[in-house]
Amino acid sequence: MTTITKAKIMTKQRPENGAPGLRLLITTTSIVATLGGWALLTYNQSGASSAASQADPLVQMMDLAPIPTLIAPPGQAAQAFAPSQVDQAAPSFNQPAAPRLRSVPVPVTTTRSSR
């Protein structure tokens, strides 16, 4: 009987330490705190992200252009070194360009006595 009584007593003591109201309060508080934190974080990220990206250098880094690679995009490479352009700029062997200073300039007009 004594044992049973002790057991009963111990059984009675445990519910006193982990009362269902307290458990419920802790659980509810944790859930509310978690949900509230997520909500606050979400609000801050969506509402103030543009301002933060301008002011915060760390955020600015996120906005930087991609790091250049050694391989240029195909379109640009073709444009910059187009052989046709290089060929057009250089005089061809068949038709050497005469030095401009040696060519006779065409007069724009002629000075003469009033007429």
Next chain:
Amino acid sequence: MHTVHFHAMGCQMMAAVDSTHPAAQARLDQAPAWFETWEQRLSRFRPDSELSQVNRSSGKAQPVSSVLAEVVQAALAARRESEGLVDPLVLNALEAAGYDRSFDQIADLAQDGCAPQGVETALTQQERGISNPAASLHLDTHRRTLTLPVGARLDLGGIAKGWAADRAAQRLGKTAPALVDAGGDIAVSGPQANGRPWPVGVANPFDPDRPLDLLLLYRGGVATSGRDYRRWQQNGAWQHHIIDPRSARPAASDVLSVSVIAPSARLAEAAAKTVLILGSQAGLRWLDARPQLAGLLVLEDSQILPSRLWHNHIWRN
């Protein structure tokens, strides 16, 4: 390059801008209207021009426009620089020599077999109004009034063309490099857009189709004065339009034409006229004494004489 050609001040005009920009083209299109405005102020052939009104009121102070005041000021400067050889008070002498109407009309008369009449023998030098021109020609720049000696009249023909070429080139040059050719008096605003000088031919009075030289002008102007074109016969004698104030008659000179390069077309025009009146020897000395000028003289006997600095300005192979 855009160009515009038009007739004004009794001459063929040409203006050019070295640009394809619409603003430069728009400004170029205004050039004929500028010359029309100036001609209405400065022409002696228009009875209702401002100059004609002033010429009818000699002896009295006349209020004048800023344009007329400016050109008279340029004419007075030319008189000082030429030591009196280029004088604006030569209209009576010009008319006495037969240049009493526009040259187009004189040419038409000559074609019809009629010579200009003039009153060459009827006027004394004093009556021509140039015996002592400095005595009473007075421009008051503050009140902007002009007083001519009694009986004297102004001719601003050559000076007006040089002044107009300079002014038009300056206006056009605000939008693009420009060249203005006012009947042979040429002004450039600066080098061409590519930094190179403007190539300008120098006419040969004996062979107009074969230029004597090719000038390269970075800035300033060039003008040619000659008695090879504006000339006529009066009483069997050849007359021309360049009056020597010392005799009050067309200059007796061995120079047929002279082209001068100068810091402006106005200065070039006055210098060319001075050299023609002085004659070849004194004219070359006068040019060589002025480092800002260079000239090429063509004599009546077809000799061609460059001044000391002429070759600095021409194209050479």
